[in-house]
Amino acid sequence: MSKTTISAAHPFDQAIALQPVTVTAHEHGRESTRHWQGQTHPAYANMVGPFGGITAAQALQAVLQHPERLGEPVSFTANFAAALADGAFRVEARPVRTNRSTQHWLVTVSQTDATGVDSVVLTATAVTAVRRSTWSAADAVMPTVPRPEDIVRASLAKRVAWIQRYDMRPCAGAMPAEWNGAEADSLTQLWMRDEPPRPLDFCSLTAMADVFYPRVWRRRALMTPVGTVSMTVYFHAGAAELAATGEGYLLGQARAQSFFNGFFDQSAELWNAAGVLLATTHQIVYFKE
């Protein structure tokens, strides 16, 4: 990727850019499988490998730019099989079943190591659908919190690049000030948006579903090693609702329900500032100790 051609683009758009790869017919059996090449982006680097939210967004992007896609994302699950190495990766996206109004997708992200061995680093499934207007109701109650303008922006952890790509304004359950092992609840509420601001779309909403710091850090005030192993996003909005959100802040709320022998869960909701519930999201996370 030439830096001169992308310098004007938002870092998020740079990060999710995928180039089509031509695959000869004998390497795959279905016309509809599409292969893409992507590149990890230094602006979204985490401690080890990239921020999981950006990898999930890259996998969803392969579905969104597939020429046979039907409708908009309704459901997306990403399984993080291994930390990505910095550099190139391949994405394979395949519509395994196309119905009248819904379509089911399989996605794999893989990398080739220095010895030439291919490995899967992420699997994903997605459901896209042509939505119709129906009776609708959002029952998840948006919490009453101060406006983002009235909250001090969270300080940036300089050693982790991706944190600097989000403007985060915690309302409750901020990162513990002291790692003293004092147990608390697992709830966090925060306003968030891309930094610099960027109009919301399905990929950036997916990435923001993974913005919350690990619930076990909040619950225990102990910074133990963690890693998300599987994340699901349910979209409760269409392109029109995302466009109406624009560059505005999202209110996110996350909490855990169980920490058990090495894995904890997280359930979260994401609303726009107008109170529209855009997504609910769930993940299960490895933790050590």
Added chain:
Amino acid sequence: MSKTTISAAHPFDQAIALQPVTVTAHEHGRESTRHWQGQTHPAYANMVGPFGGITAAQALQAVLQHPERLGEPVSFTANFAAALADGAFRVEARPVRTNRSTQHWLVTVSQTDATGVDSVVLTATAVTAVRRSTWSAADAVMPTVPRPEDIVRASLAKRVAWIQRYDMRPCAGAMPAEWNGAEADSLTQLWMRDEPPRPLDFCSLTAMADVFYPRVWRRRALMTPVGTVSMTVYFHAGAAELAATGEGYLLGQARAQSFFNGFFDQSAELWNAAGVLLATTHQIVYFKE
């Protein structure tokens, strides 16, 4: 499947029984892909095709009986691509990545129609892991409800077979007595167990995660057409906790957070009678109107 050889088995065990299929080497590229054949079971029939919970359990069973499986299920996602036709189906299970203590799985269930065309009817991903003993805490609060022995068993809808395979005792949010369009909350709490009783395992727990009747029926008191498109189960218990549960009742609690243009979500928790949180589960469901 010969009826004489399985007549003593529980219907659930009959339903999840899978026979290995030999696939010649040129048909698949990896040693580790295993092919199984299963059969829809009349005892778990739904209105159209089988109860989704039994299909999910069949897909998980392919992972559990794969000779290369590492550890126990931590996460499982099933995507329902189409209603199964009565009869045989094939399950393909492949460990796409095996790490030191975790393993990532891809599963597809497919059927061949009368014209010889193969179609995917379900995709699934799973994460299995060798758990280690860690600090643990279950934060989801089990609701206080009457004991199952003190609740009248829900009446059985004779025209849907699978309902009869569960002893369900509703504590709150039972199926509406009148379909009069009177809006309510979306909460249901009920005790449930296999009928006849059967010791709990990962497959039956997965099936029970799908036992709740559609939230939109509860919310609107209208019986509109529905179909689960994707379901995720996070397991917060190991084989020991499931064995300790034995044939006892589980308390399930489910509610929706959003109904939007043709799809609603459901989040649920499953505890055993001793108050141990065994699983949390989420799904997104198509609804018409």
